[in-house]
Amino acid sequence: MQQSIQLQKKKSALTLEDLPKEMVVEILKKLTPANRAVTRNVSKQFRVLLESTKPSLKYVGFKIETDSITLTIDGESIKFAKTKTGTFISFGQYQIERAENFEILASRKLLEVANHAKIDDFYIEFGKDSTGFDSTRLFAYDCPILFDVKNLTIKSPRNCALCFPLTWMNSETLEKIEIKIPNRVAFFENFDIFQYDQFTNAKSINLKRMGAFYSFELPKFYKSEQFEIKIAEIYTEDILALHNAILLSPRFKKCILHMRHVYSLDEVIDTLRLRPRQDGNYFFQIPDSGDILEYTVVPDYIKIERKTNLQ
Amino acid sequence: MSVENAPVVDVDEAAIPVEKKMYYRFESNDKKEFRVSELAIQQSETLNRLVEAMGYTSEDVENKPAIAIENIDGKTLKLVFQWCEHHKGEAIPVDDGSVPKIVEIPEFDAKLMDIDNGLLFKLIWAADYLNIVQLLNVSCKKVANMAQGKTPAQLRRVYLLPSDEEDEAAKRAAQEAQDPRAREVEEEFEERKRQGGNSFF
Numbered sequence: 001m002q003q004s005i006q007l008q009k010k011k012s013a014l015t016l017e018d019l020p021k022e023m024v025v026e027i028l029k030k031l032t033p034a035n036r037a038v039t040r041n042v043s044k045q046f047r048v049l050l051e052s053t054k055p056s057l058k059y060v061g062f063k064i065e066t067d068s069i070t071l072t073i074d075g076e077s078i079k080f081a082k083t084k085t086g087t088f089i090s091f092g093q094y095q096i097e098r099a100e101n102f103e104i105l106a107s108r109k110l111l112e113v114a115n116h117a118k119i120d121d122f123y124i125e126f127g128k129d130s131t132g133f134d135s136t137r138l139f140a141y142d143c144p145i146l147f148d149v150k151n152l153t154i155k156s157p158r159n160c161a162l163c164f165p166l167t168w169m170n171s172e173t174l175e176k177i178e179i180k181i182p183n184r185v186a187f188f189e190n191f192d193i194f195q196y197d198q199f200t201n202a203k204s205i206n207l208k209r210m211g212a213f214y215s216f217e218l219p220k221f222y223k224s225e226q227f228e229i230k231i232a233e234i235y236t237e238d239i240l241a242l243h244n245a246i247l248l249s250p251r252f253k254k255c256i257l258h259m260r261h262v263y264s265l266d267e268v269i270d271t272l273r274l275r276p277r278q279d280g281n282y283f284f285q286i287p288d289s290g291d292i293l294e295y296t297v298v299p300d301y302i303k304i305e306r307k308t309n310l311q
Numbered sequence: 312m313s314v315e316n317a318p319v320v321d322v323d324e325a326a327i328p329v330e331k332k333m334y335y336r337f338e339s340n341d342k343k344e345f346r347v348s349e350l351a352i353q354q355s356e357t358l359n360r361l362v363e364a365m366g367y368t369s370e371d372v373e374n375k376p377a378i379a380i381e382n383i384d385g386k387t388l389k390l391v392f393q394w395c396e397h398h399k400g401e402a403i404p405v406d407d408g409s410v411p412k413i414v415e416i417p418e419f420d421a422k423l424m425d426i427d428n429g430l431l432f433k434l435i436w437a438a439d440y441l442n443i444v445q446l447l448n449v450s451c452k453k454v455a456n457m458a459q460g461k462t463p464a465q466l467r468r469v470y471l472l473p474s475d476e477e478d479e480a481a482k483r484a485a486q487e488a489q490d491p492r493a494r495e496v497e498e499e500f501e502e503r504k505r506q507g508g509n510s511f512f
Contacts, residue, residue, distance in 0.1 A: 014429055014432035014433050014436065015428070015429070015432065015470070015471040015472075016428075016432060016454070016470040016471065016472060017470075017471065017472055018432065019432060019435065019436065020439075022439075023435055023436065023439050023451070026435075026439075026447060026451045027435075027451040027454045027455050028455070029410045029411060029412050029451075030411060030412050030414055030448075030451050030452045030455035031411060031455045031458060032411060032455075032459075033411065035455065035458040035459060036411070038458060038461060038462065038463055038466065039458055039463075039466065041463035042463045042466050042467055042470070042472060043467070043472055043473070043474065043475055043478065044475050044478075045478075046472075053410050054410060055410040055411055056409055056410055074411075
């Protein structure tokens with residue numbers, strides 16, 4: 001018996017164009033991030049096929065200095081040097097900067113490489129000399145897509161740049177936000193990150209800075225599963241506000257508040273109606289629930305943890 | 312081609328378990344015949360299913376006609392079976408859905424795929440049809456690696472692809488070939504625009 005496998009009739013000399021789309025997609029899936037960016041510009045068809053592959057990237061990093069931006073994607077780095085400034089093109093009543101501007105090039109490259117990507121870690125570092133203007137411009141442009149980022153880390157000498165990267169992130173996928181501000185910052189009027197869902201919906205928030213939050217900002221964290229922050233000084237009424245916000249929180253588990261000192265520990269304990277435990281900690285029995293809020297209160301540190309069993 | 316004259320694929324006899332030592336005969340569309348070990352065939356899901364369904368004995372393999380693989384030529388099929396023999400017994404990778412997919416090209420595979428692009432695309436096509444997962448991975452990776460350090464224009468030359476403009480022009484030309492009146496209408500429209508007319512009608 002003659003067995004045969006029928007294959008589709010093909011030309012003798014195949015090119016990439018002759019391959020079925022699913023095979024071209026298989027090839028595109030194997031491109032490195034940098035090659036992916038180049039391949040996007042080969043043709044419209046390639047762009048469409050590339051966007052169907054949804055890459056997963058482990059690491060995306062932006063290091064922003066006043067004269068350069070370095071974009072690193074899964075071990076491959078591209079440096080964008082600052083070009084001449086002061087060159088503008090007119091667009092109706094507006095003037096926009098020339099397209100060769102390094103911030104635009106860097107953000108465009110990221111879009112080319114990470115379009116529709118899932119990103120594990122997105123790291124942004126603003127250089128110590130970057131001014132508020134320089135450092136925010138990169139993210140000031142409207143990003144046409146939201147990046148599906150899991151962990152976002154921002155290191156900045158100033159607070160003014162922090163909001164902009166948040167607007168690029170998909171609030172549905174952000175799990176952990178870590179913000180590091182190594183320099184002392186006196187005022188936080190521009191540190192208005194609480195208005196962004198990306199910030200308030202994140203499961204875990206870790207804020208480290210030389211300066212500190214005002215304690216009246218504390219209840220704004222209540223949507224987070226856990227957070228760790230440093231605050232300047234804490235007032236009893238602000239802890240009470242946080243306590244009440246936590247009771248309403250759909251997913252609060254744990255928070256750690258660092259501070260120079262609490263003015264009156266006894267007043268906090270009385271106001272919150274905390275009950276002592278044998279181990280020296282305090283607890284609050286959540287009404288209509290078997291859960292408790294366990295308070296560890298020491299002069300420079302308060303830990304609040306939601307627990308299911310009263311031990 | 313007679314069985315005696317069939318191209319011989321190198322076989323590592325020691326690596327083949329005794330119970331699997333059966334060689335199937337396949338024929339390409341240009342009538343070249345190959346003998347391939349049962350263990351090597353397991354790299355191809357399509358061929359493996361086929362021979363299982365046929366249930367040939369050792370005598371059947373010798374006495375019945377070779378299994379014809381139509382539309383895969385001998386040159387391509389030889390590469391496919393050389394690859395299968397070299398990688399026989401290796402685990403077949405499972406697609407974890409990751410992109411970009413990390414694929415290392417072993418030295419043997421790199422040498423095997425040191426071929427012109429036309430043959431490489433045929434190899435990809437054959438690997439996909441015969442469902443040889445790892446051969447498809449390495450051959451696609453080889454094509455993907457061609458993008459290294461190239462500009463989009465260079466890539467179009469490497470992959471023999473038209474630019475968007477050329478693609479549009481080709482489509483227009485094809486359309487015009489079907490409907491010559493279309494070009495006349497377009498020219499008339501352009502002429503009216505030049506004369507300052509607001510509407511074509």
